[in-house]
Amino acid sequence: MGILPDEIKPAMQGVIPSHVVTCSRDGTPNASALSQVYYVDPDHVALSHQFFNKTVRNVRENPRAVVWIISPETFDAWDLGLEYDHSETSGPIFETMDMQIEAIASIVGMKGIFKLKSADIYRVVSVTKNVGERIPLPDIDEPAGQR
Amino acid sequence: MTAEGADSLGLREQIAQNQQTIDRLNRDLEKKSDQVRIIQQISSEITSTLDLDQVLEIVLRATERVLGFQHSMILLKDLAEDTLRLFASRGYDPTGVGAQVAFGEGVIGVVAERKRMMRVGSLGAGIAYITSIRARLEAAGQVAPGGAAAKLPGLPNAQSQLALPLLVKDRLVGVLAVESPRPNAFDELDEILLRIVGNQAATAIDNARTYQMVEKLSRLKRFFSPQLAELIVTGGADDPLKTHRREVTVAFLDLRGFTAFAETSEPEEVMSVLREYHADMGKLILEHEGTLERFTGDGMMIFFNDPVPVPNPAERAVRMALAMRDRVAALLGRWRRRGYELDLGVGIAQGYATIGAIGFEGRWDYGAIGTVTNLAARLCGEAKPGQILIALRVAGEVEDLIEAEEVGPLALKGLAKPVPAFNVVRLRGRV
Amino acid sequence: MIPDRVVELLHGPAFIQVGTRDAQLRPAHAWAIGAVVHADRQTVTFFVHESRSARVLSDLQDNGRVALGVALASHEAYQLKGTYLTSRPTRDEDIALQETYRTKWLAAARQAGYPEEIARPLILGFAYRPGVAVTFQVKEIFLQTPGPGAGNKMA
Numbered sequence: 001m002g003i004l005p006d007e008i009k010p011a012m013q014g015v016i017p018s019h020v021v022t023c024s025r026d027g028t029p030n031a032s033a034l035s036q037v038y039y040v041d042p043d044h045v046a047l048s049h050q051f052f053n054k055t056v057r058n059v060r061e062n063p064r065a066v067v068w069i070i071s072p073e074t075f076d077a078w079d080l081g082l083e084y085d086h087s088e089t090s091g092p093i094f095e096t097m098d099m100q101i102e103a104i105a106s107i108v109g110m111k112g113i114f115k116l117k118s119a120d121i122y123r124v125v126s127v128t129k130n131v132g133e134r135i136p137l138p139d140i141d142e143p144a145g146q147r
Numbered sequence: 148m149t150a151e152g153a154d155s156l157g158l159r160e161q162i163a164q165n166q167q168t169i170d171r172l173n174r175d176l177e178k179k180s181d182q183v184r185i186i187q188q189i190s191s192e193i194t195s196t197l198d199l200d201q202v203l204e205i206v207l208r209a210t211e212r213v214l215g216f217q218h219s220m221i222l223l224k225d226l227a228e229d230t231l232r233l234f235a236s237r238g239y240d241p242t243g244v245g246a247q248v249a250f251g252e253g254v255i256g257v258v259a260e261r262k263r264m265m266r267v268g269s270l271g272a273g274i275a276y277i278t279s280i281r282a283r284l285e286a287a288g289q290v291a292p293g294g295a296a297a298k299l300p301g302l303p304n305a306q307s308q309l310a311l312p313l314l315v316k317d318r319l320v321g322v323l324a325v326e327s328p329r330p331n332a333f334d335e336l337d338e339i340l341l342r343i344v345g346n347q348a349a350t351a352i353d354n355a356r357t358y359q360m361v362e363k364l365s366r367l368k369r370f371f372s373p374q375l376a377e378l379i380v381t382g383g384a385d386d387p388l389k390t391h392r393r394e395v396t397v398a399f400l401d402l403r404g405f406t407a408f409a410e411t412s413e414p415e416e417v418m419s420v421l422r423e424y425h426a427d428m429g430k431l432i433l434e435h436e437g438t439l440e441r442f443t444g445d446g447m448m449i450f451f452n453d454p455v456p457v458p459n460p461a462e463r464a465v466r467m468a469l470a471m472r473d474r475v476a477a478l479l480g481r482w483r484r485r486g487y488e489l490d491l492g493v494g495i496a497q498g499y500a501t502i503g504a505i506g507f508e509g510r511w512d513y514g515a516i517g518t519v520t521n522l523a524a525r526l527c528g529e530a531k532p533g534q535i536l537i538a539l540r541v542a543g544e545v546e547d548l549i550e551a552e553e554v555g556p557l558a559l560k561g562l563a564k565p566v567p568a569f570n571v572v573r574l575r576g577r578v
Numbered sequence: 579m580i581p582d583r584v585v586e587l588l589h590g591p592a593f594i595q596v597g598t599r600d601a602q603l604r605p606a607h608a609w610a611i612g613a614v615v616h617a618d619r620q621t622v623t624f625f626v627h628e629s630r631s632a633r634v635l636s637d638l639q640d641n642g643r644v645a646l647g648v649a650l651a652s653h654e655a656y657q658l659k660g661t662y663l664t665s666r667p668t669r670d671e672d673i674a675l676q677e678t679y680r681t682k683w684l685a686a687a688r689q690a691g692y693p694e695e696i697a698r699p700l701i702l703g704f705a706y707r708p709g710v711a712v713t714f715q716v717k718e719i720f721l722q723t724p725g726p727g728a729g730n731k732m733a
Contacts, residue, residue, distance in 0.1 A: 013330070013331045019607055021597035030647075033595075064604045099257050102251070106251060114277055134704070140698070279725075
């Protein structure tokens with residue numbers, strides 16, 4: 001299918017934090033920050049699972065999630081409707097994420113302490129560019145008396 | 148116009164249009180293949196030289212000029228251990244060369260460990276995140292304070308990093324890394340281009356390094372046994388050419404009467420005697436694991452305990468000298484029958500020497516300097532034909548081993564006080 | 579009931595996320611541009627841009643469940659969960675509050691180390707008017723700062 005456009009890739013480099021909202025099976029939403037959403041292919045993204053937290057717990061009960069990401073180049077923002085598919089503890093996606101985490105952990109002196117538990121793979125169900133949410137770049141920086 | 152004529156006109160138009168399309172496609176293709184062509188040219192430059200420094204320079208120049216990376220570096224894997232050393236860089240303070248990175252440390256260290264390319268776009272954000280977790284773990288007493296990684300080579304505020312393992316048949320040769328203070332500075336196309344350059348570079352660097360090693364090996368084989376030379380070149384023993392101080396036992400030896408013999412004999416005879424002498428002395432040096440530091444015609448300087456430490460260096464030196472004296476006596480029998488008056492003289496001393504590379508660019512040699520070498524040389528000079536003169540220190544080490552007669556104290560040139568000296572008569576228990 | 583520290587953060591300049599879900603348990607996300615804690619320290623009003631309000635309000639009218647993620651750039655974070663009370667369009671005094679919030683928010687992003695070429699377009703690029711003020715009652719508060727204690731209920 002291929003619903004992730006190429007222009008979305010810069011938003012998946014972890015430059016500006018992302019956000020994820022999940023929902024437990026009993027209907028309670030949870031809003032959480034993410035350092036990075038990883039691009040897998042035009043139909044899949046991955047989230048890193050380091051600690052067992054509410055997000056991880058929720059998607060394993062109720063696979064639907066929404067992720068908000070923004071490009072540090074164009075400042076376009078998207079909502080990705082996701083469905084949790086499966087977790088990987090080996091393979092190219094896991095390795096890519098694991099290497100990055102290992103490298104940064106080693107710089108901070110957290111080698112072995114801060115580790116990747118799994119790469120959680122999600123299917124991208126919808127891609128919505130949030131045009132209304134953002135003021136177009138040329139219109140930013142207007143004086144206080146904005147429309 | 149006939150139907151045929153109308154058709155052929157339409158066909159001509161079609162062909163003309165197709166041609167325009169083909170031309171446009173060719174132009175687009177040319178633009179893309181420009182970069183590939185330049186990279187191909189670089190590859191032929193790289194493979195035309197075996198000089199390691201030149202290869203590294205070509206690679207980094209290409210990464211800057213062709214691919215536009217402002218900050219790049221090449222680290223090579225240590226021959227023995229799992230560490231990398233910075234060999235060349237561009238866009239950095241040059242004094243960083245020589246810095247070490249352990250496998251698993253930072254982006255470069257992890258790339259070396261996993262032998263897989265890595266691209267990071269927001270190092271600062273990642274570091275800040277894990278740092279804040281660490282701070283809270285520290286505050287909660289769950290982790291000890293400190294422990295941040297050793298300072299890694301590179302920009303202090305790098306946000307983007309792209310590092311590629313340089314592999315030859317799955318063996319890691321080193322890592323090629325580029326950095327930028329801007330976040331998200333590199334993309335997939337950069338990965339592809341760097342990979343093309345890197346693959347060429349890996350083979351060229353490996354060849355240059357092997358050539359360097361072979362050169363060094365053949366140089367070292369002049370002084371050391373082949374096994375030791377190989378050990379030094381692959382990093383299994385310390386680089387002997389790096390200046391260091393060590394306590395060594397030094398033996399000087401030469402053939403008494405050699406000068407007169409050389410002056411009055413046919414050149415072929417002189418060479419033949421020397422050849423026999425060198426061959427036999429050389430064998431004994433190897434047997435006793437001595438290091439032949441230099442030889443000048445009939446004179447030789449050998450020392451023990453460097454570059455590889457040995458137990459009982461003084462004992463080995465004395466045993467070797469005695470074996471040499473016996474061997475020369477056997478040779479002498481033959482030479483004397485031919486009318487030559489030749490005999491061995493040996494001087495042995497023990498003490499600290501400064502050892503390392505002596506000489507100048509293009510002509511480095513491995514050498515030792517110190518009072519101990521002077522003393523051994525002077526003792527050799529004083530030795531009468533057939534004598535093995537040893538200094539006090541050596542005598543002390545081997546007193547249980549040998550029978551000796553005192554011949555000193557001797558006043559020797561270059562030494563302030565007269566020195567005690569002993570002549571080694573024989574091994575105890577021998578006739 | 580809402581701890582002092584969380585009140586302080588809600589009044590700026592924390593980054594505030596809104597989480598809701600529809601009848602099929604499909605989650606939705608929105609940014610809150612500013613918030614205010616009521617005198618009872620139990621009720622909170624947050625402001626979302628009109629373009630996001632349709633989905634948020636539809637969810638809230640369906641099931642009333644709302645989550646607020648409140649975080650500083652230093653990763654100190656809290657999760658508020660509660661039930662929807664009421665909503666109305668934002669008024670002049672709300673807008674004034676939001677503008678103060680935006681100024682503090684930009685300063686916080688700069689202080690967090692975001693370079694100017696990212697901080698300014700990122701923060702000031704969030705559309706905030708016309709907006710909708712959403713009021714809810716806080717039922718539970720959790721510590722969400724990553725590290726030890728994350729996920730613990732605070733109140």
